[in-house]
Amino acid sequence: xxxxxxxxxxxxxxxxxxxxxxLLPFLMSGCIMGYxxxxxxxxxxxxxIFETFFEVWAIFIIPIIISVFAGQIVYEEELAGSFNxxxxxxxxxxxxxxxxxxxxxxxxxxxxxxxxxxxxxxxAIFFPGTVHIEIFFIAGMLxxxxxxxxxxxxxxWIGFVYGIGASIGMGIIGLLMTTMIGGSELGNNIWQxxxxxxxxRLVKAIGPYLEFAGGMAKPPQLISSGWAxxxxxxxxxxxxxxxxxxxxxxxxxxxxxxxxxxxx
Numbered sequence: 530x531x532x533x534x535x536x537x538x539x540x541x542x543x544x545x546x547x548x549x550x551x552l553l554p555f556l557m558s559g560c561i562m563g564y565x566x567x568x569x570x571x572x573x574x575x576x577x578i579f580e581t582f583f584e585v586w587a588i589f590i591i592p593i594i595i596s597v598f599a600g601q602i603v604y605e606e607e608l609a610g611s612f613n614x615x616x617x618x619x620x621x622x623x624x625x626x627x628x629x630x631x632x633x634x635x636x637x638x639x640x641x642x643x644x645x646x647x648x649x650x651x652x653a654i655f656f657p658g659t660v661h662i663e664i665f666f667i668a669g670m671l672x673x674x675x676x677x678x679x680x681x682x683x684x685x686w687i688g689f690v691y692g693i694g695a696s697i698g699m700g701i702i703g704l705l706m707t708t709m710i711g712g713s714e715l716g717n718n719i720w721q722x723x724x725x726x727x728x729x730r731l732v733k734a735i736g737p738y739l740e741f742a743g744g745m746a747k748p749p750q751l752i753s754s755g756w757a758x759x760x761x762x763x764x765x766x767x768x769x770x771x772x773x774x775x776x777x778x779x780x781x782x783x784x785x786x787x788x789x790x791x792x793x
Contacts, residue, residue, distance in 0.1 A: 530627070533620055537602075537632035546601055550636045553594065554644035561585055562651045575662050576739045582648055583669050586641070587729035588707045591677055594640065596700025598633050599684035600693030607692070612788040626685075626783045630776065633681045638674055645670045665739060669732045676728030676764065679771035683724060686779040689786065721767045724775075731768075734760035 541547055565578055606615040618625060645666055652660045680703070688696040703725035710716030711726030720726040737751035751757050 530624060530631075533624055533628040534631050534635070537628050538635075540605060541602065541632065541636070544601065544605060546598055546636060549594065549597070550640050551643065553590075554640055554647050557585065557590060558644050558647040558651060561648060562655060565652075566655065573740075574656075575660055576736070578652065578660065579662060579665060579669065579739060580736065582645075582666070583673070583732045584712060584729065586644065587673060587676075587732060588712050589704065591637075591673070591728055592680070592700045592703035592707055592725055593697075595633070595637060595677060595680050596684050596696045596698075596703070598636055599629075599681065599688045600696030602629060602633060603685070603688035603696075604693040607789075616786075616788065622784045623780050626780050629685055630681060633685060634678065637677060637681065641670055641673055662739060665735065668735055672731040672735070672764075673728050675768055676731045679724045679727065679768055679775055682772055682775035682779060686775065686782070689779075689783065692789075721763050724767075724771050727764055727768055727771075730760065731764040734758075734764060 561582055565581060606612055609615070615625065620628070649660075649663055649666055684696045684699065687699055706723055707725045707729060710720050710723045711729040716723065716726055720730050734757050737749050737757045740749050741752060747753060
């Protein structure tokens with residue numbers, strides 16, 4: 530599997546995916562820091578920048594970049610021989626499919642790690658002595674990485690079945706669903722059933738802990754009531770269920786796939 534993943538990495542070496550992977554984190558982190566710098570610092574500055582950073586990434590960036598990455602990686606195989614060379618490789622079908630899944634996961638991981646690192650370093654430079662919650666940024670990043678796994682499985686399957694256009698179109702729809710269900714109170718009772726809402730809801734589950742100061746007699750209500758723990762467990766269970774279903778069904782379907790009909 531390692532050889533297959535290395536092979537997949539070489540395939541994207543000269544594509545726009547690699548440039549996006551390494552340039553987007555600097556661009557978006559810079560824009561977020563610029564936005565924060567233009568606004569007055571309140572009493573909950575650390576909480577505000579944490580929420581701003583992860584809401585921008587989870588709601589507006591992740592649905593689009595996953596759809597682009599998945600669609601483009603499949604499209605490269607389509608261009609390189611209408612999937613004939615890809616499907617005739619010596620690796621088994623499930624390894625070929627998992628290879629695509631893992632390479633998309635890897636580039637998304639690199640993007641998020643770079644974005645979080647650049648943002649934390651930037652806040653330390655431009656807002657010295659005001660941000661001391663790096664551990665929460667690491668936790669938020671890890672939860673985002675867990676939450677996006679079902680989305681990668683979904684878009685990979687769509688990319689193979691319908692192509693890059695459908696993958697990006699689904700990403701736009703996912704962005705709208707994330708905004709309405711994941712980022713607002715409208716989805717408080719149904720977010721577990723919407724894969725695109727899982728990343729932002731997982732990060733929101735640790736939000737109350739940012740308000741838990743050492744001098745408090747008892748934890749905030751959202752922690753003491755068990756809300757934060759319930760949200761986190763519900764989100765992780767939903768991620769596992771969706772990932773097993775979408776990745777498993779995608780692999781089963783891929784076993785019998787012989788390329789798009791208009792190429793046969």
